[in-house]
Amino acid sequence: MNQTGEELDTLVLNKERAGRKKLALGMYFHVPFCSTTCDFCAFYQEKPSKKKIDSYFRGLEMELSRFPPDRSVSTIFIGGGTPGLLQPDDLERLCKLVNTSDLEKDYEWSIELAPSEINPQKLKVLKEQGVNRISMGVQTFSSTFMDALGRKHPVDKIYQAYQWIRDAGFQSVNLDLLFGAPGQTLEDWEKDLAQAVELQPDHLSTYCLTFEEDTAMFLRLSQGKAKIDPEREAEFYEFAWKYLPAHGYDQYEVSNYAKAGFRCRHNLNTWGMHEWIGYGPSACSQYQGRRRKNIANLETWLAGMKPNHQPAYMEEETLSPEEFAHDAILFGLRMNQGISIPTIARQFDLSLGLFSNISQFLDRLVGENLARIKDHGNYQLTGQGRILCDAIACDLPELSY
Ligand code: SF4
Numbered sequence: 001m002n003q004t005g006e007e008l009d010t011l012v013l014n015k016e017r018a019g020r021k022k023l024a025l026g027m028y029f030h031v032p033f034c035s036t037t038c039d040f041c042a043f044y045q046e047k048p049s050k051k052k053i054d055s056y057f058r059g060l061e062m063e064l065s066r067f068p069p070d071r072s073v074s075t076i077f078i079g080g081g082t083p084g085l086l087q088p089d090d091l092e093r094l095c096k097l098v099n100t101s102d103l104e105k106d107y108e109w110s111i112e113l114a115p116s117e118i119n120p121q122k123l124k125v126l127k128e129q130g131v132n133r134i135s136m137g138v139q140t141f142s143s144t145f146m147d148a149l150g151r152k153h154p155v156d157k158i159y160q161a162y163q164w165i166r167d168a169g170f171q172s173v174n175l176d177l178l179f180g181a182p183g184q185t186l187e188d189w190e191k192d193l194a195q196a197v198e199l200q201p202d203h204l205s206t207y208c209l210t211f212e213e214d215t216a217m218f219l220r221l222s223q224g225k226a227k228i229d230p231e232r233e234a235e236f237y238e239f240a241w242k243y244l245p246a247h248g249y250d251q252y253e254v255s256n257y258a259k260a261g262f263r264c265r266h267n268l269n270t271w272g273m274h275e276w277i278g279y280g281p282s283a284c285s286q287y288q289g290r291r292r293k294n295i296a297n298l299e300t301w302l303a304g305m306k307p308n309h310q311p312a313y314m315e316e317e318t319l320s321p322e323e324f325a326h327d328a329i330l331f332g333l334r335m336n337q338g339i340s341i342p343t344i345a346r347q348f349d350l351s352l353g354l355f356s357n358i359s360q361f362l363d364r365l366v367g368e369n370l371a372r373i374k375d376h377g378n379y380q381l382t383g384q385g386r387i388l389c390d391a392i393a394c395d396l397p398e399l400s401y
Helices: 005-017 050-066 088-098 120-129 143-149 155-167 186-199 216-222 230-246 265-271 298-305 321-332 341-347 352-367 383-387 389-395
Strands: 025-031 073-080 103-113 133-139 173-179 203-208 250-253 256-258 275-279 284-287 290-294 313-318 371-373 379-381
Touching: 025 088, 025 265, 050 088, 050 275, 050 298, 073 088, 073 265, 088 120, 103 265, 120 155, 133 143, 133 155, 155 173, 173 186, 173 230, 186 230, 203 230, 230 250, 230 256, 230 383, 265 275, 265 321, 321 341, 321 352, 341 352, 352 371, 352 379, 379 383, 383 389
Parallel strands: 025 073, 025 275, 073 103, 103 133, 133 173, 173 203
Antiparallel strands: 203 256, 250 256, 275 284, 284 290, 290 313, 371 379
């Protein structure tokens, strides 16, 4: 049964109060295969081959047996890459590996699928294995902007795939949309939003195109064939903030909207600085007070998983409770409900005095009309504050007396 975001927040809080050991736990699986590279994408991915897929499964089996979750799992997210590139028998194998963990009764289990990789056989396997949420990477309904982004699926495929997803019985569906492609106007963006709403998904994620280094889009930027225009981006954001709530989608984070009861629990856990374990090359974990990122190379990752070998990490750090609290504020400010400093202090067993810097900073934002104080004393960013949330995050001070 789906619960409202508020009910889930309360559930998570109650678990926290019952003791740190009961924090919600997520699992993330990175499937690093894509047949082609989208022009805006900087994620680690490889062209699939039988040998590479075999290596991936061998590594995953070893990683899961070396780093099993220490308690029951509330959310699972299979992302990539393109998990849907796996054939039905490989999807089944992946799901069976995932399912060796102890899942909570009301678990959320999402998988990201690209429209062109979806078919009824794969959906049947996923449904039978217990997946209960599909996230489809639509990006745009316009063939012009599809080309501009280097996406390869024809627009018709989106409608066909969506119908198959519903026919297979999935009751929780997210669509990802991307805005800010070169040449895209507000009218184009409105058309994309209208077509998405017409399908009636349960959740929508809307992301601004970013120009990551080592992508075809970045090359176009450096050649002067594309440009970054923050004012135009702000208009796109603000348009969606008005349009989607007016069409039944409650905004709960800068880029995320959901019908009642369909907020993404995996993301809520992540933004709330709970714990998750990432499996697969380039997957990130936040677990037992540490953050780490697996090496973004299939062979090196596999070698590190073998008995008597050291796992290879690109990044690894231990965080103090103060650092976790700082990040909970940083991500919490992106959420519409805002943040409660006493709640975050309790979550990380910290004294309120440590937050005086942060409170002064937030009061200054209130004075500049970038934040407001809501009932129960929560600080919440205003629309103008949300537009500037990246800059606000950079300026957010550390906790200190
Ligand atoms: S956006 Fe997704 S499908 Fe496209 S290259 Fe990146 S990971 Fe692959």
